[in-house]
Amino acid sequence: MSQKRSEPEMAPCYHHSYLLLCSLWVFCPSILAQTAEFNLPLKAVNLGNWLVTEGWMMPSRFDGLNGQLLDGTQVQFKSTKVGKFLSAENGGGATLVANRDQASGWETFRLWRISDKKFNLRVFNKQFVGLQGQGTTVVAVSSNPSASETFDIIRKPDNPNRVRFQASNGMFFQAKSLTEVTADYTGGSSWDDNDPSIFEMNIVGGLQGEYQITNGYGPSAAPKLLRDHWNNYITEQDFEFMAANSLTAVRIPVGWWIAYDPAPPAPFVGGSLNALDNAFTWAGKHGMKVIVDLHAAPGSQNGQFHSASRDGFLEWGDSHIEETVKVIDFLAARYGNHPALVAIELMNEPQAPGVTYKDLTKYYQLGYEAVRSHTSNAYVIMSNRLAADSQELLQFVRGLSRVVIDLHYYNLFDPMFQQWSLQQNIDYIYNERASDLSNVTPANGSLSFVGEWTSALAFDGATKEDSGKFAKAQQDVYGRATFGWAYWSYRCKDDTWNLKRMIQDGLIKI
Numbered sequence: 001m002s003q004k005r006s007e008p009e010m011a012p013c014y015h016h017s018y019l020l021l022c023s024l025w026v027f028c029p030s031i032l033a034q035t036a037e038f039n040l041p042l043k044a045v046n047l048g049n050w051l052v053t054e055g056w057m058m059p060s061r062f063d064g065l066n067g068q069l070l071d072g073t074q075v076q077f078k079s080t081k082v083g084k085f086l087s088a089e090n091g092g093g094a095t096l097v098a099n100r101d102q103a104s105g106w107e108t109f110r111l112w113r114i115s116d117k118k119f120n121l122r123v124f125n126k127q128f129v130g131l132q133g134q135g136t137t138v139v140a141v142s143s144n145p146s147a148s149e150t151f152d153i154i155r156k157p158d159n160p161n162r163v164r165f166q167a168s169n170g171m172f173f174q175a176k177s178l179t180e181v182t183a184d185y186t187g188g189s190s191w192d193d194n195d196p197s198i199f200e201m202n203i204v205g206g207l208q209g210e211y212q213i214t215n216g217y218g219p220s221a222a223p224k225l226l227r228d229h230w231n232n233y234i235t236e237q238d239f240e241f242m243a244a245n246s247l248t249a250v251r252i253p254v255g256w257w258i259a260y261d262p263a264p265p266a267p268f269v270g271g272s273l274n275a276l277d278n279a280f281t282w283a284g285k286h287g288m289k290v291i292v293d294l295h296a297a298p299g300s301q302n303g304q305f306h307s308a309s310r311d312g313f314l315e316w317g318d319s320h321i322e323e324t325v326k327v328i329d330f331l332a333a334r335y336g337n338h339p340a341l342v343a344i345e346l347m348n349e350p351q352a353p354g355v356t357y358k359d360l361t362k363y364y365q366l367g368y369e370a371v372r373s374h375t376s377n378a379y380v381i382m383s384n385r386l387a388a389d390s391q392e393l394l395q396f397v398r399g400l401s402r403v404v405i406d407l408h409y410y411n412l413f414d415p416m417f418q419q420w421s422l423q424q425n426i427d428y429i430y431n432e433r434a435s436d437l438s439n440v441t442p443a444n445g446s447l448s449f450v451g452e453w454t455s456a457l458a459f460d461g462a463t464k465e466d467s468g469k470f471a472k473a474q475q476d477v478y479g480r481a482t483f484g485w486a487y488w489s490y491r492c493k494d495d496t497w498n499l500k501r502m503i504q505d506g507l508i509k510i
Helices: 019-033 059-065 210-233 236-244 256-260 272-285 318-335 357-372 415-419 422-439 464-478 499-504
Strands: 042-046 074-079 085-088 094-100 109-113 118-122 128-131 138-142 151-156 159-166 172-177 180-185 199-205 249-255 289-296 341-345 379-383 403-408 447-453 484-487
Touching: 042 289, 042 447, 059 210, 094 180, 138 180, 210 272, 236 272, 249 256, 249 272, 249 484, 256 272, 256 289, 256 318, 272 289, 289 318, 318 341, 318 357, 357 379, 379 447, 422 464, 447 464, 464 484, 464 499
Parallel strands: 042 249, 042 484, 249 289, 289 341, 341 379, 379 403, 403 447, 447 484
Antiparallel strands: 074 085, 074 109, 074 199, 085 094, 094 138, 109 118, 118 128, 118 151, 128 138, 151 159, 159 172, 159 199, 172 180
16 A cells, blocks of 8 residues: 555564474464375365455445445545536646546545545545645645545535535635635535535445455454454364365465454454464364465555455555565464465465566565475465466476466356356356366476366356356366365355355255
8 A cells, every 4th residue: 555554563473483383382283183195186165255354245244334435435526516527637646626527537536534534535546635735726646645635524414425525724625616626615514506515426336345344343343343253254163064075175365464463554453363273273173274375465466355455456566575475474484384284375366467477476486485484395376467368477487396376267257258158158168268277287397276266157047056067067177277276165145156055055066
């Protein structure tokens, strides 16, 4: 993120001079009970929405925030007086105007929530709306928000999408003309259309991830909410179920803040590290393996809610590499010699072109070395970039030991899948997916891993039985991945994304 913060301390065990003894003490029971033997390819499942929030998978977690404006909410504002939309000229770096008939990127603002009423507004080119100098002209020029970039959004009680902005000088925004927006209106009692400080707010997007749930509930409520979730969403009984149904591993998404547990930087909540410790104990007890997946990197590597983005912008890059490597080093130091560990995934779904090949491979090399400084046995998984050539990492990983390339296959996020029948979707798996997987599975070298896939289908009228047949085809093909596969996800409100329910209903057999 662009906003500066004081440097937090890594979890205490990271700096312990007797780290191995610390790890042995934490995990002694499972170390005594388990050996390091396992067979490839793995048949795994993702424990999604456990330690990294994905709101769509369990929307009820956000029920207490209904109607509130959260971080990353995308909003547009239309002046009721001039009848035009607010716009950041040139997408940022200049003044705000109120002269647009239609709203698009330059007319869309992303919120940073300071409290339930105070916000920063970020524009298309990532600057923040604020006051120019000590004056009243409204501009979008600052790359870091301060008091002059912080506004109260005052919502009409009986129509919350009718709003006015109160600036740090105590006065209100007004659209004086089509080309002049200032913070010098002293009214504020009328909600009439002819009041120049009134704007109609249109919400056009939002995020429901870890940042939104923690900053939304705040430090008084978020800790209990998240810790209750961590303690109940996944339990030892789930590991018993998975092992009994022939699953051999779990892929556990974690966020970068886990390395700073028990006191991660605000707004994140401590306690996920203890939950991950429990998962290792349960996996060891029930003969399963663990893949620790850095799902959310500092700054967000894809701008998605599932990487804990604050506002939907991809920020991860060269300046974040050092901190990200420290997180990997922490995870490898803590779990590298645990017999249940099978792999550490350095990053989930970096997005091209925002994440460049140069930055990614620089990070992957350093992350690989960090893992290897603690263990020579654990595999190191490197995720392909989204929207990039699936073979682009093959040359880079040559000469590295026990390296896995991760691919994610969903027949969902392209309109063609919505138009296809079940059989066409199945044929695509046996043909295109099989060919792509073969191309990233060299005879001698890195292993291949389908780290995410699901039985969900995109076409209207698809039944759970259709999804069961679709899953069988994917198991047939993805079983050829030399490291294995991992279904997304173990639990979810939607049945076809919920492997536990699909197994219980007899529609998927491992």
